[in-house]
Amino acid sequence: MKSLVYHGAGQKEWESKEDPAIERSTDAIVKINTTTICGTDLHILKGDVPTVDEGRTLGHEAVGTVVETGAGVEDVREGDRVLVSCISACGRCAYCRRGLQSQCLGGGGWILGHLVDGTQAEYVRTPFADTSLYKVPEGLSDEHVLFLSDILPTGFEIGVLNGGVKPGDTVVVVGAGPVGLAAIMTAKLYGPGRIVAIDLADSRLESARQFGADDIINSSGGDPVEQVREITDGLGADVAIEAVGVPETFELCTELVRPGGHVANIGVHGHPATLHLETLWIKSITITTGLVDASSTATLLKLVAEGRLDTTPLATHRFKLDQIGEAYDTFADPARTNALKMVLSA
16 A cells, blocks of 8 residues: 655655555454544654654554454444544543543553654554444534644644533633634634634635634734733633644743733644743642543534534645656645645545
């Protein structure tokens, strides 16, 4: 088969690789129909994730068709069209039973495209198939569900749920890329009073408005802290969601949040950020971090199937799978391309 292979920081290649095979009885082999590129893949290519070995096939999001299952797989069958979750879950360990599948002790967690070969390929081996694959409801296209592999549950769980968004809250989302937009979209499920999006790119801010932001702030045009205070009668955000993954945006969120508020960090950070406890300790602020557990995927699938959520506007560019190099170039330069998410089809 062909797959996108990581060869160290800044190096990747679309090349031939041996087809995956069943290794454990709980595995399934999935033929990739559609996949996409995540900001985490860009972090890997920058060298921010040193646990990714050279030779690894990248990618952790896909919709595909099951072509083979291990003897222990009961719930999915050959021919099923499935959503491949970015999180593999054994379903039996203490963390999986607590809903913290990202911390799975049974060999799961975020392993696809990280510790085992991933989905930017013609085929992928998916561990723990019964608890890590989701059958696609009838009537939904690949694009309806593709972004439920990762960014929608990430924005929802690590931004909205961890942030404790409540009716009437002022929610500020720093970073209007795909995961920030997912946070905006799912925050609306909880009836916040106002959603504010902050970014440097006008095109992404316009997307944020389309996805439900009430106010948009281009941080290159003035102090966003002062602008948020003006919007909030000097108080700041009830919930500040960091969706970029650089020190400056995390530190900005700690300035944006009001006393008693919540900073929910989603971004993947490759460098240290300063935590200003000398000013934060007295403000009763809660800071949460997290890796998506995908515990909400079944719920989000239901909301998509019922027409309550529509993620298809996130797809801005479409390529064939063997054009993945061009897709990466497009995705990595959103200021020029206005890219949100790529759809790569077999």
